[in-house]
Structure formats: structure tokens, C-alpha cells
Amino acid sequence: MKVYSIWRLMMVLLLGALAIPAGSAFAQERGANLVVEGLTVVTVNGERLPASQQRDTVVLVGSGFAANELVGLWVTLPDGSVIGLDDNDLRADNGGVFGIELGLGAGLPTGKHFFSV
Template sequence: VELSADGFAANELVSLWVTLPDGSVIGLGEIQADGDGAFSGTLFLPGQLPVGRHYFTAHGNSSDNTAITPFVLQYGNGLNVPGAQLAVDIGRGPQRSFLALSGEGFSANENVSFWLTQPNGAVLGLGEVNADGDGNLDVVLYLSEQLPVGTHYLSFRSNESNQGGFYKLFLEPGSSESDE
């Protein structure tokens, strides 16, 4: 991603960070503005970022000037992530059903975070699951009737080895039977 900004003090250090769709923040370090108070550069986005609306923030450390710009990270053609694999039976599924996930190749007892990006771009944090001592995990997710019908994206990121990926699921209307 090409990133440029101006309006900062001459030669000041500018802190950069990205805010994820779930509100968590990742620091991106600092860059020095030039003599005109501007900077530009190329920023690599790590593959473990979830799809959805993100915000870049640049904050002048001495001027307190701040610039914020949104961007939407969309589903791509998948990630080529060495190591961990997530085997998900995904395609079409109804609301009020269960989605079984299994994964392998994570670090022993590693936390793995999950997100679900809804058709409108809103992101739900689904929590974390610990891999077992061999780096394997099994998870079952309930696809509630409160989730909207349409295309969703399931994202995951391992919190130690930083492996990640995402998968596409089309959620169909569930059964109209009551759970009574």
C-alpha cells in the first residue's frame, strides 16, 4: 500500500498505526516527515489481517497533528501461508447450523483468533481457541439466525507464529422451525 500524508511539523517523527475492524490496534512504527512536514512510503500489510474496514492513523509526535483514513480490506484469492493449515468445510450453509473447523501446524498450545466478516463489512470477533500440545485444534461455531443471509468471510490468525488465512461462506436462510 502506498501511503502519503502532509500537514505535520518539519522533520518531526510521525507515529503510524492501523485500527482493525474489531477495534484492536497494531502499531506500525514511526516515519520522519520531510522539511515540508510530509512523508510517503510503501507499507506492507501482513496476511493475517481480517477482511473489513480498517483505519490508518498518522500522529505527529511533536505537533499533535493527526490524519486518519479508512480503507476496506477485501477477500482475495486466498493466502499462501506456509505451516498452519485450516481445513474448513465451507461453501453454502444455513443459519441455525454448526460449522466444524479443524486445524494443524500451529505452535503447541498456541492461541488462534477468529473473526467473521458479514456481508455489510461488519466484523464479529469470534474469540480465541488454544491449539493442543501437538499444534492441532478443533472448533465448532454456531451460525445463528441473527447472522444476515449472504456472503461471509471467516478469518483466523495464530497469535504466536502469526499464521493466518480466510475462507468464504454463503449463509442461507435457516429453517423456520422454532427451537421450543
């Protein structure tokens, strides 16, 4: 599992008691899945969702990729801007799975953040 430093992600992820779609929410492209796991759970419109805040860590796990496939990972911020989270060095393993741990910095914008592969 690849670990990214907090300084690199300060401008990327989320802040506050923000629900990140996961569990039953998946990003899918050509059979690939992305699941985001937060440390806590909140209820939004009756649905229990993972949530994270500043100084938390989230885990992103992707599957359904080709063995050793190079994976692009992005986050869409609340203002609609998109930032790449990988430096063309994130690869699925021999089973087509990847997992990374992302540290959430203190200076992140509040609002919904969407991860995509």
C-alpha cells in the first residue's frame, strides 16, 4: 500500500464532517471499482456513509484493473477543480488491485470531494 505525505495532499482532500461516498458507492469504469473508506460514519439522508475530517487518513482501494496497470487517480474539489493524486507511479498489483492511504491536511477546503480513477 502506497502512503502519500500530508503536505502533498493538503490541497486535495476534505475537511470537516464530510461524507465521502463509499460502501455502496463505487466509481466504475470498464469493470474497475474504487472504494473510499473513512474512519467514521455519518448518516446523510438516511444513508450511512464514511466520513473524514482534517488530520484523518482515508484509504482508497481499487480493483478490476489489469495486472500491473498504471492507474490514474484524481479528486474533484468542492469548487469543481480537479487535481491528480498520482505522479504516474500508482500501479495495480498482479491481481489488478491497488490501495493507497491518503493523509488529510489541515488546509483542505470544506465540501464534497469526489475520487475517480
